[in-house]
């Protein structure tokens with residue numbers, strides 16, 4: 813027998829890069845948190861695309877549209893920025909989970925992200 817190649821069929825992961833739009837809001841120049849926190853629908857010339865579930869879940873965020881368009885002040889550079897403000901980060905994560913669960917089950921969300929953000933009474937702690 814020569815050179816038998818292995819074809820691990822079970823491992824055919826979807827590696828195709830899909831750029832899905834945010835399932836939270838349209839990319840129309842508004843900032844998700846300006847609206848969410850201040851009801852401010854102002855147009856921003858610069859918006860950052862923030863992956864709501866980062867780290868190992870970044871690609872899942874990308875593939876499923878678990879992203880938000882944020883002005884720089886709400887992304888990285890201010891007291892309300894998600895990368896500075898844990899409660900705003902959590903707000904986005906909860907909103908994203910709710911949006912995802914409009915078309916998926918809770919189990920599917922947990923399989924995808926590995927965490928449930930909508931049931932925090934038990935003092936759940938997670939570093940982000």
Ligand SMILES: [Zn+2]
Nearest residue numbers: 843846883886
């Ligand atoms: Zn903003």
Ligand SMILES: [Zn+2]
Nearest residue numbers: 861862863887
């Ligand atoms: Zn970000």
